[in-house]
Amino acid sequence: MVVHGTKVEGVKVDRETRCKHYSTEKDVIAIKFKCCDTYYPCYKCHEEVADHDAIVWAKDEWQSKAILCGKCGTELTILQYMNCQATCPHCEASFNSGCQLHYHLYFEG
Incomplete structure (x- = not known):
């Protein structure tokens, strides 16, 4: 699926990055x-679609743009995302605050 001009892989991905596994507003x-x-959209999609194991982002890479807002298409750095209080700093869309529980699957602890 292409979301705001960016390709997003996964299972049943919609136009705002929701997927088979996580599909709330x-x-x-x-x-x-x-x-x-x-x-x-999530680690489960990566597990189902990719042909390799995931590698987490190291702390010294947290300035990298690695988060896509499905509402407006803005790319956030990992630090911006971690510090945004579950709200897009560009369009003010609300993100699922429960995603923090999975940070260890994406980002070095």
Whole structure:
């Protein structure tokens, strides 16, 4: 699926980055996986679609743009995303605050 001009891989991805696994109104981000430089809505989509294991972003890479807002298409750095209080700093869309529980799957602890 192409979301605001950016390709997002996954399972049943919609126009705002929701997927088969996470599809609430607030599930509107995609994460660029370090291992393949590809956006996916979630780790489960990566597990189902990619042919390799995920690699987490190291702390010294958190200035990299690796989060896509599914509402407006803005790319955020990892630090911007972690510090945004679950709200897009560009369009003010609400993100799922529960995603923090999965940070360890994407970002070095």
